[in-house]
Amino acid sequence: MSRPRARIEWTGDAVLRAERAGAARGLLAAAEHLLQVSREVVPIEEGTLARSGVASVDEQQLTAAVSYDTPYATRVHEDLNARHDAGRTAKFLERPAAEEAAAVEQIIAAAVRRALRG
Numbered sequence: 095m096s097r098p099r100a101r102i103e104w105t106g107d108a109v110l111r112a113e114r115a116g117a118a119r120g121l122l123a124a125a126e127h128l129l130q131v132s133r134e135v136v137p138i139e140e141g142t143l144a145r146s147g148v149a150s151v152d153e154q155q156l157t158a159a160v161s162y163d164t165p166y167a168t169r170v171h172e173d174l175n176a177r178h179d180a181g182r183t184a185k186f187l188e189r190p191a192a193e194e195a196a197a198v199e200q201i202i203a204a205a206v207r208r209a210l211r212g
Contacts, residue, residue, distance in 0.1 A: 109210065116209025118151055120202035121158040125149035127201055128187075129160045131194055136162070136186040137170055137178040160187060 129149040136144045146163040162171075170176065174184050183189070191198075 112209045112212070113206055114156070116206040117156055117202065118153040119209070120205025121156065122149065122151045123205060124198040124201040125151060125158040125160050128190060128194055128198060131190040132160065132187045135181065135183050135190065137176070137182040137184070143167060143170060160191075162187065 126149045129147050133144050133147055136147070138144055143162055143164050143166070146167065147160065148163065149158065149160050151158045161167075171184060171186060171188070176184060178184070
């Protein structure tokens with residue numbers, strides 16, 4: 095009586111690479127989404143603060159960041175007593191980050207799923 099034979103091909107390393115690449119793409123897309131939402135509420139006087147916003151990803155650490163790079167960005171973000179035009183507000187990054195958390199998760203998850211489908 096002969097024993098049944100099976101051949102198994104391990105593709106785990108390729109799957110992990112695809113998952114990591116998808117996660118990096120998802121993180122960038124999510125960071126860009128958050129940047130766009132925050133730009134809709136960032137206080138505008140001359141537009142310099144809004145233009146200084148940037149989304150970035152560290153693909154090695156799989157971390158993303160959204161930042162505004164002006165000398166006064168932190169002060170404007172934290173000053174709850176400042177007056178701004180209608181629809182513009184302090185906490186222009188913190189509030190959208192909290193409000194968009196579910197959307198950010200969905201963006202990242204969708205990118206990972208797409209990467210795993212090949």
